[in-house]
Amino acid sequence: MSKAKMAILTDSSSYIPESVTKGLDIAVMPLWLIWGEDHLQDGIDIQPEAFYQRLKQSSTLPTSSQPSVKEFELFYRQVAEKADQIVSVLVSSKISGTIASAQAAAKELGDKDIRIVDSLNCSMGLGFAVLAAARAASAGKPVDEVVAAAQDVSDKVHFLFVVDTLEYLHKGGRISGGKRLMGTALKIKPILQFEEGEIRPLSQARTKKKAIAKVLEIIEERLDGKNMVEVAVVDVDSAAEGDSVADQVKECFGMDFVHRAVVSPVVGTHVGPGTIGIAFYTD
Numbered sequence: 001m002s003k004a005k006m007a008i009l010t011d012s013s014s015y016i017p018e019s020v021t022k023g024l025d026i027a028v029m030p031l032w033l034i035w036g037e038d039h040l041q042d043g044i045d046i047q048p049e050a051f052y053q054r055l056k057q058s059s060t061l062p063t064s065s066q067p068s069v070k071e072f073e074l075f076y077r078q079v080a081e082k083a084d085q086i087v088s089v090l091v092s093s094k095i096s097g098t099i100a101s102a103q104a105a106a107k108e109l110g111d112k113d114i115r116i117v118d119s120l121n122c123s124m125g126l127g128f129a130v131l132a133a134a135r136a137a138s139a140g141k142p143v144d145e146v147v148a149a150a151q152d153v154s155d156k157v158h159f160l161f162v163v164d165t166l167e168y169l170h171k172g173g174r175i176s177g178g179k180r181l182m183g184t185a186l187k188i189k190p191i192l193q194f195e196e197g198e199i200r201p202l203s204q205a206r207t208k209k210k211a212i213a214k215v216l217e218i219i220e221e222r223l224d225g226k227n228m229v230e231v232a233v234v235d236v237d238s239a240a241e242g243d244s245v246a247d248q249v250k251e252c253f254g255m256d257f258v259h260r261a262v263v264s265p266v267v268g269t270h271v272g273p274g275t276i277g278i279a280f281y282t283d
Helices: 048-057 069-080 098-108 123-138 143-156 167-171 177-185 208-223 239-252 265-271
Strands: 004-011 026-029 033-034 039-040 063-065 084-092 115-119 158-162 189-195 197-207 228-235 259-262 276-282
Touching: 004 069, 004 123, 004 143, 026 069, 039 228, 048 189, 048 265, 063 265, 069 084, 084 098, 084 143, 098 115, 098 208, 115 143, 123 143, 123 158, 123 228, 123 259, 123 276, 143 276, 158 208, 177 259, 189 208, 197 208, 208 239, 208 276, 228 239, 239 259, 239 276
Parallel strands: 004 026, 004 084, 084 115, 228 259
Antiparallel strands: 033 039, 033 063, 158 189, 158 276, 189 197, 228 276
16 A cells, blocks of 8 residues: 555644544544543543533543653554654644654654644644645645645634633632632633633633623734634533524624534643633634
């Protein structure tokens, strides 16, 4: 069997809808969830629906972990059996050690042509960069152009999200107990964003509805007359609300199609059910 020219690899935090990846060759490296005695591979040993049901009932949060160098090395070897070149587009190095493991594994496999792109994002903020690479590879572009396509989208993409409750940020050690109590009492809905690869606060509102409206206003400002190329609405165990926000995005920005995606357990454990995010990039 002849080798394919190129393979695109990402990690499970991207969680791109299967309907979008049809016809594209994208390999997915699962991240890890450690929940008590359970060691679960994201998207393999546990799926979002089952994960969020367990999360709601659990008094403790799982922790997340990147694949080890050896796991990446093995995965790369498997992918390399069918590909001469591998382009890895991965979760932000500022929030995960996944890039570091991938780089160390690539160094061990010095005879393999492995390129690594730090998306400085996750979820569909990462997903759009992965899709750009996969589409370029499918079109027969050389490896440097495939890498450049992923990097170009990574540089342009915006990912904003509204957290429904501060409880999970508190459980995960992202905010203090005092801030959680104050935020809950004031019904504050934080608006967060990926900025330079990190999750940073952007704004806040007193209700979820106002927070979503504020996000749409911010997006309008950031477009500044540019065309929105692609947009995705992601939700954490809140499909109906996500669908409603997708309809608002269509109406506000004249988009005929909005990608709809759920958020992987590895990401969702840190923000909690009810989170709604919008990822987009411009021309």
